[in-house]
Amino acid sequence: MRRQEHLRSVSRSLQRLAMARLATPLDDGELRRSAMVFAPHPDDETLGCGGTILQKRRSGADVRIVFMTDGAASHAHLISRSELRLMRRREALEAVEALGLAPARSSWLDFPDAELSLWRAEAVTRVSRLLEQHRPQQVFLPYARGEHSDHVATHSIVYESIARLGLAATLLEYPVWSWRHWPVAGEGSSWGKARAVLAGCRATVCGVRFLRELRTSVAIQDVVAQKRAALERHVSQMRRRNGAPCWPTLGDVDQGEFLACFFQEYEYYRRVDFRGTARG
Numbered sequence: 001m002r003r004q005e006h007l008r009s010v011s012r013s014l015q016r017l018a019m020a021r022l023a024t025p026l027d028d029g030e031l032r033r034s035a036m037v038f039a040p041h042p043d044d045e046t047l048g049c050g051g052t053i054l055q056k057r058r059s060g061a062d063v064r065i066v067f068m069t070d071g072a073a074s075h076a077h078l079i080s081r082s083e084l085r086l087m088r089r090r091e092a093l094e095a096v097e098a099l100g101l102a103p104a105r106s107s108w109l110d111f112p113d114a115e116l117s118l119w120r121a122e123a124v125t126r127v128s129r130l131l132e133q134h135r136p137q138q139v140f141l142p143y144a145r146g147e148h149s150d151h152v153a154t155h156s157i158v159y160e161s162i163a164r165l166g167l168a169a170t171l172l173e174y175p176v177w178s179w180r181h182w183p184v185a186g187e188g189s190s191w192g193k194a195r196a197v198l199a200g201c202r203a204t205v206c207g208v209r210f211l212r213e214l215r216t217s218v219a220i221q222d223v224v225a226q227k228r229a230a231l232e233r234h235v236s237q238m239r240r241r242n243g244a245p246c247w248p249t250l251g252d253v254d255q256g257e258f259l260a261c262f263f264q265e266y267e268y269y270r271r272v273d274f275r276g277t278a279r280g
């Protein structure tokens with residue numbers, strides 16, 4: 001077991017080094033460009049690109065955040081959806097401010113958490129409207145592979161909306177749950193049984209894909225404390241409610257290794273420069 005952990009630790013360091021070497025940083029001009037950030041759930045904006053939002057604000061960029069779902073399913077077995085919805089809205093507004101944005105810079109589509117794909121047509125209409133109204137030069141959206149269903153749905157809804165409008169924009173896809181791959185965190189980290197080995201193979205493919213696809217970076221060392229402070233505003237996701245041991249937090253995932261992925265020196269993106277043609 002110790003040898004496996006050592007191998008994982010060495011591989012993780014090599015992967016970090018390779019990702020940092022292979023990625024091209026967004027330059028100052030690009031940091032100044034206007035942006036719209038699509039977050040499937042309240043907290044994804046901070047986890048996936050909180051450091052970048054802070055850097056862009058420092059550069060004076062116009063940034064808006066669109067929350068796709070209400071986040072009311074994260075602890076639905078422990079609290080009513082209506083109470084959780086309100087709680088997450090309040091927390092996210094505080095996080096938005098901690099990222100240097102006025103609350104009015106956020107939009108709330110309020111689709112039901114975990115069911116976004118069922119609302120696809122309406123979501124495309126509403127996302128298209130926002131994109132058309134603000135015409136951002138950059139669009140931040142979730143990476144699609146190995147992600148939660150609402151992240152995959154957001155990815156696809158935003159792509160369809162941009163294609164419809166024929167919007168020329170730089171798309172920057174940020175990973176969240178797909179960080180959970182060997183050797184970075186949890187999944188596939190324990191080898192031995194056939195299932196675990198298969199999970200390890202799948203996760204390793206994911207790691208290779210990261211190296212191949214996440215080739216754009218933003219250095220966040222100098223704003224990482226502010227990013228952490230913004231994430232702490234999502235109290236329901238970061239702290240046990242009333243200290244209840246059964247209340248899961250992001251820090252529980254892979255014994256904290258998952259959360260650590262978001263406080264590295266860089267945030268990474270898959271970049272697509274979109275020159276779509278309007279499909280009407």
Ligand SMILES: [Zn+2]
Nearest residue numbers: 040041044148
């Ligand atoms: Zn999410």
